[in-house]
Amino acid sequence: MARIGVFICHCGENISATVDCHKVAGVTAELPGVVHSVDYKYMCSDPGQTMIKEAIKEKNLTGVVVAACSPRMHEPTFRKACSEAGLNPYLCEMSNLREHCSWVHPKEEVTTEKAIDLVRTLVEKVKKNTPLLPIRVPVTKTALVIGGGVAGIQASLDIANTGHKVIMVEREPSIGGHMSQLSETFPTLDCSQCILTPRMVEVAQHSNITLYSYSEIEAVEGFIGNFKVKIRKKAKCVDEKLCTGCGLCTTKCPQKKILSEFEQGLGFRPAIYVPFPQAVPNKPVIDKPNCTYFQKGKCKVCEIVCPTKAIRFDQQDEIIEVEIGAIVMATGFNILKTDFFPEYGYGKYKDVIDGLQFERLASASGPTLGEIKRPSDGKVPEKVVFIACAGSRDPAKGLEYCSKICCMYTAKHAMLYKHKVHHGTPYVFYMDIRAGGKMYEEFVRRAIEEDHAQYIRGRVSRIYEKNGKLIVKGADTLMNARPVEIEADMVVLATAGVANEGAEELAQKFHISYDAYKFFAEAHPKLRPVETNTAGIFLAGACQAPKDIPDSVAMASGAASKVAALFSNDELTREPLIAEVNRCAPPLFSTCTGCFLCQSVCPYNAIEREQINDRNGNLIKELSKINPGLCQGCGTCVALCKSKSIDIFGYTNSQVHTEVMALLNEY
Amino acid sequence: MKIGFYPGCSMKGGSREYKESMAAVAGAFGIELIEVPDWNCCGATAAHNLNKELSLALPARILALAEREGLSDIVVPCAACYNRLTVTKHELNENEELKNKIASIIGMEIKADSGILNIIQFIEKYILDKIEAKVIRPFNHLTACYYGCLLVRPHNILKFDRPENPMTMDNVIRKIGGTPIDWAFKVECCGAGLSISRTDLVAKLSGKIVEDATDRGAQVIVVACPMCHLNLDMRRPESNKYLRKNLDVPVIYITQALGLAIGLSEKELGLQRHYVPVVLKEKPADPEPVKPAKKVLQTQELEA
Amino acid sequence: MSEFKPKIVAFVCNWCTYAGADLTGTSRIKYASNVKIIRFPCTGRIDFMLLMKAFENGADGIIVSGCHPNDCHYSTGNFHARRRWMVFRHLLDFTGVDLRRITFSWVSAAEGAKWADIVNSTVDIIKKLGPYTNYHSIARLKEKEAEHVGN
């Protein structure tokens, strides 16, 4: 016979102000199976919890209902209290009298009646509860970092330095990401390469880091502490062990006119190439679609010249399976590279370029060796117009959000330009200057006051070519919208930062959620910014939203510390609220018929096929079996199962059924 | 097929040829235009600066009348009228209270659910797919499509084409064998309502439009708004004076271009009514090879 | 006679709507007390049979609510639920069950106000429709009440 204890909390005045707690306690005391029912000012307080513990001992209760605030608030508290008193924590349920009753209804009879119903419902439920033991799962202490940009690099190094193994996967032939393309960085104007490349080398040399460059994620399964990841190592057609990175092949390759991705199409590379001199790993890959041998079947110049005979035309993609405990997503962002604003003539006029292209023009290692020359004819532009918010903050034509970094890098561009072309004039069209950040505002002021960047507050309506000049038409809203027309030699669009290609597919592979713009979604915008809703997967850098370098690095270190914390335990305990397929005596073995329609509803591929064989090993029956490690307890399979052969602890069929009954039948 | 038609003041006056050509073209496609009975001024351009309710009541009445006639689609050739009607429809549907108020002001039931089409939408919806078959005299001219302001703005209400870089008219022209040119002034201001009060400004603004079109080799400017036409056509002497040039590129209505292509006579289309004589030069046999837009940037020079 | 107090049961998921309803509380937004919430891990767990059980036991209206698409804590539970509901609604409608009595909604953990609105509007609808005598009469409520005592 059930012996239930009910504990009604006043929550100070919060509940008792509108609910007659004493009456609730009185009425529930009469419910069948309730042997103890009290109300008290603060149940969560120490004396409150002691009341519960003592009652459990004295009346040896078989179940406890605490009617107080939301279980999302204090369920752990009271379950802990119960277990301390020797009662299985899962025999304790909470009835939400505060958020769902006293706070949302006025002080009147029906509010108290509702409270009684709510409590009675949980009393009936808890009678059906069964003792459960937490699930223990081991933790594989290896982290997977996806993306080798500055965020990925930082995260990897931080994790590796805590003494744990890291596997880094980078899609491109070299790590470094967008930061390696930048010329100088705001607000200090120190050279991007100079601060990044040492870190890249560190990654390559770190004993705890395994780097898979030119590789992508094929498949992911498993759960926190126990992921299984398949990595596709794309064929580089170069034997990395033999290759010394001498670069002879890259100089001899007859294919020389392939637009370089690293140079943003402003420079060329051969078919066998390293993206840039400081690349890590500094070993070439063959770009099959552009390689004469792969297209025409003859050439093999690289093979001939290679002193160590490292070329492998027959190399195949390789699938590597790794066991992972935690994952850091650091896949970064991209910029809107499109003829997005036809009226701005991007892609139509050679001298209308985007921010990254300007970075390459300004970079000492870039196609112009750092001289600002315009793409069309290589002339040094006298007047350069920079347009901020090209796509950002523009619900009518573009994206609604602010890309955050453009204000700063536009100021930087204006400065760099002025430093390199003293007689030139930079113009900047902007909406607002968003320079929040240490030394940021000062930086922008410097651009305006010392380098005389002409800031014009207003939008550009159109850019068109007229006898060799780019006519930029805009308005100056600070001069009551006076139309402005500038005859520019070059225009730089600060195009919006957007989610990287394939972000959506990747998110779906990893079961993490993403926002409307395909940026990965953090678990909580304020309190859990580096976690995702999927346990064991963390976010770093601009894959979550456009970010500058300091923010990306900070976030990466945050993610790394989360991983380190996770790896500090050998075992994780998980709530045992998971589904199970029933088993019973032969010849039935289970009421499951093995239709396996449940298999495809499971978001975690937790449903497996179990074969029941007789002692001669002949198959008797195939049944569903749920892997308790993988199951997260959504219960979708439970509702789907026609023969009611699956049930889920904590929300069993009989529990929820009883709740519905009890909730509606006053007695 | 019967379709509602709101002429607005200009169709009756300054731009009769617009109405004529439109009726002619519609007729050629078996479409009958039913003029909204007892229609009134749409309120452009002054009303919405003076009195919001008035500026809504005027178009509202037109809509109500159309509804009463059971006209589900109303074509509104004048861009200004089109803009007023559409904006009004939008505002009324946004705000039930306002709708009732306006209804009581005009003393009529109003649902504000009829489709309001500008001339291009009208062509796209009822004519475009049938047109190629009918073209007997391809409109073989380098054409500058001029949209002006009201046809495409405010975008969030009209939801019609791209405000800064509209292309719909260009497509229509292409359908009838024309070659739309890529030019810079397709949505610049022509001076519009200042046509009477500040001729000097209009001369300047319209002048620049005509000039750019001419510079880029346009043989004809096609418009879809009486006001634009007025300023580009009637004000030509003034703008030429301002430009110190003698530009004679003709300005015709989209409907007239269509009409010509399907072989209607100049008379039916009222071409003789224009100030700048409509002399259409044929597109040169092999035109300036229009450079294809290239994302690829040649960097040989750079590397030098 | 006393005015009709609809009985409404809400089947909600733990991660979005339950949390959303908590937010309604913390923001002290008032709503009708006719509704009583039953908590599920996910909308995917909500068995269509439970809806029938609710009507059988005297509910006049039902609310089923969970996470917006792509918000599901279990990533796809709500999508499966969405399909199941669609089919179940067709069946109920075909057999003459009044769909106006079942409100389906997405209420996120951030939509406290929306939850209050969902509840209140549902209560209004049900008040207009009156008690679900059709169903209750065949469910022979009165006779059955005894059965459930104590189980």
Place this chain on the structure above:
Amino acid sequence: MLEIRQKAKELLESGKVKVVIGYGKSTNNTTRAVFIRKPEDAEKLVLDESCVQNLALYLYKHEVKHFGKEAVVASLPVLRSMLQLGAENQIKDQEVIAIALTPEKKVVELSTFAEIEKHVSLFKHDLTAEEKQLLKKINAMTLEDRWEYWNKEFSKCFKCYACRQSCPMCYCPRCAAEVNNPQWIPVAPHQHGNLEWHLMRAMHLAGRCINCGDCAKACPVNIPLNLLTYQLIEEINNEFKYTAGTSASQNYVLSTWKLEDKESFIR
């Protein structure tokens, strides 16, 4: 008819199968399922318009299975059942040989799901005109009338479960109707229990019913309960472009989803 016997004979003689499930004569010129195990018995097989039962029902029954490899005289519904049963892992590919008739009434032997799928695709399987007519009639009723109509029908039901037993898709060893903790379906055949039973049955067959109509044929009190599942066949086809019993490899419509699934009914 002779060809069928011939084919059955061959199969049994060659030992290719151990039992042929077909139709045989029964009392007052009706037919019933027969299980032929000896070549000479093949003569007992008949095939005429009175042969309507969906024999797929027996394919997975262990009493039949233990005879050994099965062949079945397969009408279109049987073939479609076989595909659906295949999709639900109740029979395996190449486990059962189907003896079917081509549109030209030639006897063919189909041994793989692939062959069956191809064969089934030769016929258009749609609801019959009168079935559609009935559905239309009911859909045209007011909500109230529909409620009245079905409760009148259901009130005839006395829970003999013939509908379940006759349905090849109702293969659960323990039907949810038999679960008593919790008691989902009241045991007694009162109006409400009947409603719940029939709704549950329809829901469980949603996206699985291959409209053979045996449930209705089996019903001793003539409840047109096949219409419940037929309605869902229609709706599911409209909503998801999915038809059960067309492929043994397709995923169950209710355990898959699409982002663009309609949700106009959700607030």
